[in-house]
Amino acid sequence: MKIFVDAxxxxxxxxxxxxxxxxxxEIIIVKNYAVYIExxxxxxxxxxxxxxxxxxxxxxxxxxxxxxxxxxxxxAAMCLSKKAICINQNGFLINNENIDGMLNRxxxxxxxxxxxxxxxxxxxxxxxxDEKFENTLRRIIELNII
Numbered sequence: 001m002k003i004f005v006d007a008x009x010x011x012x013x014x015x016x017x018x019x020x021x022x023x024x025x026e027i028i029i030v031k032n033y034a035v036y037i038e039x040x041x042x043x044x045x046x047x048x049x050x051x052x053x054x055x056x057x058x059x060x061x062x063x064x065x066x067x068x069x070x071x072x073x074x075x076a077a078m079c080l081s082k083k084a085i086c087i088n089q090n091g092f093l094i095n096n097e098n099i100d101g102m103l104n105r106x107x108x109x110x111x112x113x114x115x116x117x118x119x120x121x122x123x124x125x126x127x128x129x130d131e132k133f134e135n136t137l138r139r140i141i142e143l144n145i146i
Contacts, residue, residue, distance in 0.1 A: 001065050001067065001141070001144060002025065002028060002062075002063075002067070003026070003028070003067045003069065004027075004028050005028070005030065005070070006069065007029045007037055008035055015130060017041055020042065028061070030045045030047060030054045031044070032047055045057060058070075058075065058079065059075065062079050062082055063082065063084070064083035064084065065144060066079075066084045066085070067085045067140060067141070068086045069089065077099050080094070080095065080099060091134070092136075093140075
């Protein structure tokens with residue numbers, strides 16, 4: 001089991017590295033060259049800044065039972081097709097039962113932004129979101145370590 005992190009804009013990179021280290025799991029942080037991340041434990045992969053470079057890198061390497069941490073629903077859908085386990089930065093488990101609704105919402109929100117200039121505001125991240133993420137990731141790891 002490996003953990004892949006789509007690190008561009010991901011607020012839980014350091015927390016994911018800490019958890020991977022706690023369990024002795026390999027963690028691959030995929031980022032574009034405009035993002036600075038350093039770790040003495042994780043493998044840091046830098047890809048081109050072009051759109052979807054990180055996504056393609058991850059999709060081509062993730063395998064059944066690996067974990068993806070990403071807020072990108074399109075990437076999650078592709079990784080689910082490879083039987084990976086997907087969670088977002090808030091600890092929400094993305095699965096085959098909810099991905100269609102998430103992709104549909106993404107499409108509708110994109111359309112509203114394009115046509116009407118309607119933008120949603122993101123709430124400021126709080127410690128409860130980090131705690132939920134940590135609990136979910138640890139539970140997934142513990143349930144899948146054989």
